[in-house]
Amino acid sequence: MPATSYPLEPERAEMEAMGQAALDLLIGFIERLSEAPAVGTAKADDDLIAGLLQPPPETAGELGPLLARFEEAAGCAIETAGPGFLGYIPGGGLYTSALAELLARGFNRYTAISSFAPALVALEESTLQWLCQEFGLPSTAAGEITTGGSMATLTAVLTARHDRLGEDFLDGTVYVTAHTHQCVAKAARVAGLPARRVRIVPNDADLRMDTEALATLIAQDRAAGLRPFLMVATAGTTNTGAIDPLPELAELARQEGLWFHVDGAYGGFFHLTERGRARLAGVETADSLVLDPHKGLFLPYGTAVLLVRDRSTLQAAFGTGTSSPYLQDVDDSPGASLPTFADLGPDLTREFRGLRLWLPLHLHGIGAFRAALDEKLDLAEHAYRHLAADTRLEVPWKPELSTVAFRLRGAVGSGRNGGGDGGGRGDQAAEHERNQRFLESILAANRVLLSSTRIDGRFTVRLSVLSHRTHREHIDEALDIIRSAADDL
Numbered sequence: 001m002p003a004t005s006y007p008l009e010p011e012r013a014e015m016e017a018m019g020q021a022a023l024d025l026l027i028g029f030i031e032r033l034s035e036a037p038a039v040g041t042a043k044a045d046d047d048l049i050a051g052l053l054q055p056p057p058e059t060a061g062e063l064g065p066l067l068a069r070f071e072e073a074a075g076c077a078i079e080t081a082g083p084g085f086l087g088y089i090p091g092g093g094l095y096t097s098a099l100a101e102l103l104a105r106g107f108n109r110y111t112a113i114s115s116f117a118p119a120l121v122a123l124e125e126s127t128l129q130w131l132c133q134e135f136g137l138p139s140t141a142a143g144e145i146t147t148g149g150s151m152a153t154l155t156a157v158l159t160a161r162h163d164r165l166g167e168d169f170l171d172g173t174v175y176v177t178a179h180t181h182q183c184v185a186k187a188a189r190v191a192g193l194p195a196r197r198v199r200i201v202p203n204d205a206d207l208r209m210d211t212e213a214l215a216t217l218i219a220q221d222r223a224a225g226l227r228p229f230l231m232v233a234t235a236g237t238t239n240t241g242a243i244d245p246l247p248e249l250a251e252l253a254r255q256e257g258l259w260f261h262v263d264g265a266y267g268g269f270f271h272l273t274e275r276g277r278a279r280l281a282g283v284e285t286a287d288s289l290v291l292d293p294h295k296g297l298f299l300p301y302g303t304a305v306l307l308v309r310d311r312s313t314l315q316a317a318f319g320t321g322t323s324s325p326y327l328q329d330v331d332d333s334p335g336a337s338l339p340t341f342a343d344l345g346p347d348l349t350r351e352f353r354g355l356r357l358w359l360p361l362h363l364h365g366i367g368a369f370r371a372a373l374d375e376k377l378d379l380a381e382h383a384y385r386h387l388a389a390d391t392r393l394e395v396p397w398k399p400e401l402s403t404v405a406f407r408l409r410g411a412v413g414s415g416r417n418g419g420g421d422g423g424g425r426g427d428q429a430a431e432h433e434r435n436q437r438f439l440e441s442i443l444a445a446n447r448v449l450l451s452s453t454r455i456d457g458r459f460t461v462r463l464s465v466l467s468h469r470t471h472r473e474h475i476d477e478a479l480d481i482i483r484s485a486a487d488d489l
């Protein structure tokens with residue numbers, strides 16, 4: 001026997017010691033976040049990776065060294081939890097949600113079928129019903145917690161396909177823009193739709209879907225014998241946070257009999273703020289809506305939400321009831337008010353997902369989230385003002401949410417929408433290269449992580465604020481770093 005050995009069911013004292021060791025590690029990590037390097041440790045050395053690719057041993061290990069290995073592995077990363085993470089769409093990782101997750105996993109209740117744990121299903125359902133109300137959906141609405149926005153989007157696309165096209169769906173068409181998240185095309189592919197059925201609608205100068213162009217495309221597709229069935233509007237694009245014109249699009253979707261899906265994975269939770277609610281007007285008309293609490297509610301990765309206007313559409317797409325013989329002991333009639341989550345999405349067995357949302361919401365109160373999201377809008381406006389005032393920079397779009405896109409002025413004409421106006425390909429390549437060096441120089445400070453994208457073919461740097469840990473001092477530091485990177489070029 002090795003010196004230490006860990007029974008599968010430890011004694012109380014062992015559980016306490018293990019729990020304390022894990023908590024100490026976590027709390028130390030959180031305390032050091034504001035000083036942690038933003039990017040510099042992400043390049044792993046080959047030995048570390050090779051060591052971690054080894055299979056588990058036959059005999060017991062030791063917790064201390066294993067936790068230390070985990071810590072070393074976790075340290076070799078882009079600092080996605082820290083205040084300087086301003087790239088892509090940031091998340092945060094609320095401590096209280098992590099605690100909820102520990103409890104949910106430890107209790108290991110089965111919540112796929114409500115009669116197994118009706119009160120916990122009610123707890124989870126309360127968070128979904130709160131969201132349905134917050135977004136102005138009718139009393140027929142229902143929701144499902146998924147592992148991510150992409151899974152929620154897939155569930156929405158499958159539901160729309162089932163509802164509007166039935167089983168013969170190969171001639172169905174979906175409408176997106178160049179700025180729609182790629183998870184929509186992926187969902188369409190997984191849902192069995194040919195790639196050419198995903199139609200790219202032109203956008204306006206503000207990068208929002210052009211409703212007239214969409215109407216034309218729908219008419220052309222109908223004339224060609226296709227069956228338009230799904231319109232995807234984005235409430236906060238990943239590139240710039242642009243919000244598609246929801247009321248106009250909803251009206252067109254209604255006239256044309258299309259399913260109206262709204263992707264609020266990034267922008268949706270800004271609805272909790274006054275400014276966000278005004279900018280997201282029309283979201284209440286959605287047939288389905290995706291939200292990412294692991295972005296806009298600062299939860300750890302792994303939690304998204306799909307809301308649908310009419311529960312029966314989800315039920316029709318995914319319901320199997322307890323018709324399988326091995327489920328014959330299951331009581332599936334626990335009262336009309338409780339959902340059978342297994343009938344509202346692809347999962348049967350899944351972890352109890354409600355607590356990680358419920359505990360932070362009840363503990364901090366919705367007001368705390370409202371205030372934090374308001375702060376993010378202020379920070380983005382603050383960043384926009386300072387960047388736009390710098391004559392070396394081109395900042396083409398005033399942020400509607402919390403993402404500011406900018407680039408160095410230079411080689412190519414600095415027109416608002418770029419593309420056609422400036423020089424030729426050579427100029428564009430030069431612009432690309434200069435801005436890439438600009439971004440590299442920003443990252444070299446190792447205090448903030450910004451990411452880049454291409455908009456109308458042009459290299460564009462993005463600063464996106466969405467962590468609960470990012471405050472004014474961090475944005476001011478980022479602005480200083482950006483300015484001195486511009487000085488260097």
Ligand SMILES: *Cc1c(COP(=O)(O)O)cnc(C)c1O
Pocket residue numbers: 089147148149150151181183234236237238263264265266267292304
């Ligand atoms: C992040 C994002 C998604 C995808 O969500 P995941 O949770 O990463 O799967 C979809 N749409 C938008 C607008 C996003 O920002």
